[in-house]
Amino acid sequence: MVVFGRSGTGKSVLLKCLIRLMEPDSGEIYVEGQDVGNLDHKSLNELRKDMGFLFQSAALYDSMSVRENLEFPLIRNFDLNQSEMNERVNGVLEAVSLEEAIDKMPSELSGGMRKRIGLARSIITKPKLMLYDEPTTGLDPITAKEISSLILELQNKFHMTSIVVTHDLLCAKIIADYAIVLNEGHIIHEGNIDELVSSKDEFLQNFFSDEVINTNGRD
Amino acid sequence: MIVSRIDSFLTVSQIRLNNFFETLAGLFLFSLRFFKEVFILPYEIEEVKKHMVELGMKTLPIVGVTGFIIGLVITMQMQPVMQRFGAEAFLPGSVGISIVRELGPVITALIFAGRVSSGIGAELGSMRVTEQIDAMEVSGVNPFKFLVVTRILATTFILPILTVYVIFIALIGSYIAVVLVQNMTWEYYVDRVIFSVEFGDAIPGVSKTFVFGYIVGLVGSYLGFNAKNGTEGVGRASTTSVVIASLLILIFDMILVKLTLWLWPTAT
Secondary structure, three states: OOOOOOOOOHHHHHHHHHHHOOOOOOOEEEOOOEEHOOHHHHHHHHHOOOOEEOOOOOOOOOOOOOHHHHHHHHHHHHOOOHHHHHHHHHHHHHOOOOOHHHHOHHHHHHHHHHHHHHHHHHHHHOOEEEEEEEOOOOOOOOHHHHHHHHHHHHHHHOEEEEEEEEOOOOHHHHEEEEEEEEEEEEEEEEEEEHHHOOOHHHHHHHHHHHHHHHHHHHH | HHHHHHHHHHHHHHHHHHHHHHHHHHHHHHHHHHHHHHOOOOHHHHHHHHHHHHHHHHHHHHHHHHHHHHHHHHHHHHHHHHOOOOOOOHHHHHHHHHHHHHHHHHHHHHHHHHHHHHHHHHHHHHHOOOOHHHHHHOOOOOOHHHHHHHHHHHHHHHHHHHHHHHHHHHHHHHHHHHHHHHHOOOHHHHHHHHHOOHHHHHHHHHHHHHHHHHHHHHHHHHHHHHHOOOOHHHHHHHHHHHHHHHHHHHHHHHHHHHHHHHHHHHHH
């Protein structure tokens, strides 16, 4: 599912509330049947093991190599021996086609590579739900398209549900089977991408007009 | 004109005062959280050791050089004064006591604050604004435990070690200053220092650096962990942490000196 909306309308806040990085002002949020706001620390951590989050900046740990970044959640949350851990690390690196980057530091990676490693780190715990905060922001159109295709590929390969916040219509067209549009904290439209793009609604027409031009340009 | 200037001065002063007390309250609550989380598993011993080595190695050269110069200069300053009172024989002892009780611990702590507190503030601040701390949290790892507790423990335990090293280097500096003006062997010098410096001088002097080390780690971590407003916030966390840590070290030194004199009255 893709979440669209103007800047500052609460898309990223929605994602952060889902994983309780932020507390909602009011209301309740249920993930896998559990009220996220009322979970104790231990239950919240258990729930978070089933969730992955790709940050806009990828948020790789600068002081750790790619291998250490990937091993970090495994060492502290799973009882795996070194060979099992190596297997998982190599598996996710192969999935994002960056096996050669294993001993590099984040500062040695390009923007697209950082996103891929961030994605690898998010899926290494085999989450059921993946949250993506603007996964293609700051990337050139070709890399953005590659990342979008990779998200779809991993979604199918690991059988994950994905919620993607994005402004990028091409990314949304590749990934999403369903989309919602947020405005001032409320869902104002929902449906599949083509329905929303071809809608006669003035807000949607304004919202998607520039995006359609950009997307056609890329295609 | 003058009234409006006074008004704006008072407003700015009030805001700064409010910020200062807010920071102190925040530091107190952060400190309580540290004592709550320090006993919770996992202990991250390897991470503490790693920070101790990193911070120790980073500070070792600068505190060594400073210690040597302080020992040299304080002896050069005191030598003519002691000569004036005919008490040259007491020079090694009095310099030794000054270095062990006060100069060694405080100078080391202040340099450590400048080097380490700002580094921790900048590192954690940068992790906060680039969402690395959030990433740690969503991966099921307690960032406070992993980033803050380990750093505070490392600074608390490495500063006393650095202080002992600085005291030793400062005494070497002091001996060189003595040798420049009078004939004295290293054995005799050390003998005079050991004769003069009592248990009540050495233990409180080094012990208070545990508190200073804790302050350095706490202030840097607090300001970095709560950094806001992008790179500007990182810079502010870095510079403010040096100022606050240095100020708190001097305030706590005053309190601890009074406390140690009360606990070890024979040293007076």
